Amino acid sequence: MASTTSERRRVVAATTIGTAIEWYDFFLYSATAGLVFNHLMFGPMGDGAATIVAFLTVGLSFLFRPLGALMAGHFSDKLGRRVVLMVTLFAMGGATTLIGLLPTYDAIGIWAPISLVILRILQGISAGGEWGSAVLLAVEHAPDNKRGLFGAGPQIGAPAGLLMANGALAAMNWIAPGDAFMEWGWRVPFLFSIVLVIIGYLVRVGVDESPVYTEMSEDRTAAETPKQPVAVLFTRYLPLVIVGAILFAANGVAGYMMAGGYIQNYTTGALGMDRGPILLVVTASAAVWIVTTLFAGWISDLIGRRMTFIIGFVVQGLGVLTLFPLVNTADLRYVLLGLGFLSVGLGLTYGQTSATYAELFPASIRGSGVSITYAVGSIIGGAFAPMIAAALVERTGSTLGVTVYLLVATTIGLFTALALRDRTGIPLGHEHEAKQAEGHFVLSR
Structure with a gap:
């Protein structure tokens, strides 16, 4: 069942x-954790x-991504990709909005960090379920x-x-500078999430279900989807899950220097740089x-997923080597250069991941395979990267250990x-x- 051009455009837009709205919610917490x-x-x-500890809570949510991935992968293979996307959108947006309403430690004591951690866990479950379904719907x-x-x-x-x-x-830092930002300014971006949830719902509600899933559900002569897709995944494809997760993690370790809020905290804390300009540099x-x-x-699509990854990791490695030497100058221009160069490598090891993952797994367990592999990779890569970086600098007084950590991962x-x-271009339909x-590894027959 081929999609029309207009349907494809609507799916890509949705x-x-x-996904941008969901990641806004997720990264907003990460950036705010260290500030x-x-x-x-x-x-x-x-x-x-x-x-x-604040960065630990950033990583804690990753431990719950596999739960979200298990649930989403199962229901994605059973009920379709679109249903999962709607549920995760509301769960993520609701948790983010409630964070914006939380009292502080001075107001309610230990219940403030406890409530914050619970809401962050809900964000982790939602993030674990969101990505795989969005990826498969698009690809x-x-x-x-x-x-x-x-x-x-x-x-x-x-x-x-x-x-x-x-x-x-950055906008709220300009509107409510100094103490006002700490008192109430930081809350506004969290509360704005409810508006974004409504927008996300409107763009997703009319999207057609994946043609691969539709064909599987309509073709009763084809092999049925396993009752427990996750069991089949771990029984037959565990090495593939591990390798795919490592591939994703290698990007995540470096990416979460920005996405996990570490650079924002390090530059405004240890280097004493102003918060507003740093937020703008990360935005750029x-x-x-x-x-x-x-x-x-x-x-x-032109040179293959594998070759794109190879080039990307080489560029990412160069970005890792130059990152902290440039950032440690505490010169905003060099900080921008360091983060910008790293971002080139991050993009080259990230953009093709959706298609790569979709081409790794058979159609009947693809939802589970993509979601769980991604969740495991997120834990290995991004979960505790900011905390590890902060701990390395705290212990050694230098960023050299962080550079080695990022370079090893790359x-x-x-x-x-x-x-x-x-496997670029391999047929994705259930009949194939x-x-x-078969044929996932270079050394395999």
Whole structure:
């Protein structure tokens, strides 16, 4: 069942906009953790410990992504991709809005950080369920020769959400500077989430279901979807889940220096730079990330996903090596250069991920495979990267350890990409499951 051009455009728009809104919610917390929550929610612990614990709550939510991925993957394979997208949108937006209403530690004591952690966990469950369904809806609607480009739509959602979150905080830092930002200004971007949820609902409500899922549900002569897709995934495809997760993690470790709020905290804390300009620099870097993400999706349709990853990890490695030498100058121009160069590498190792994941797994378990592999990769890569970076600097007094940490992760990603066989353009329909189930690795037959 082929999609029309107008349907495809509507799907790409809906998945891109909706995913950007969800990542806005998720990254807004990450950026605020090192700027606000370490003082208002965890302040009694002291500056160093409070910052580490604030970043720990950023990572804590990742531990619940597999739960969201398990639930979303199961229902995505059973009920369709579209249903899952609507549920996760409302769960994420509701949690973000409630964070904007939370009293501080001074007002209600220990219940403030406890409530904050509970809402962050709900964000983690929602994020774990959102990405896989959005990815499959976009890629399974795409023409075979444009999967990378179509799949870059929901991929753009992450840097777009980062741009929106830091842009909103920068705007509020200008509107409510100084103490006013800490008193009430930070809350406005969280409360604005309810407006974005309504927008997300309106753009997603009319989207057609994935043609691959529709064909599977209508073709009663085809092999039925397994009753427990997750069990089949772990029984037959566990090595593929691990390798795919490592590939994603290698991007996430470096990406969460910005997306996890570490750079924002480090530059405004240890380097004493002003909060507003740093937020604007991160916003500009996110714009670079958007452009290179779209480019990576497009070029991967021409040169293959594998080659795009290889090039991307080489560029990301160079970005990692130059990041802190430039940031440590405390010169805003060099900070922008360092983050911008890193963002080029991040985009080149991110834009093609949607199409790559969709081409890894057979149709009947694709929802579970994509969602769970992504969730595991997020834990390995982004969950505690900001906390680890903060702890390394706290212990050594230098950013050299952070650079080594990022470079090792990037190198592992490069070798993982080299180990995978390129599957660009493989048929995604349920009638091709036998072909989809074989030939994933270079050394395999």
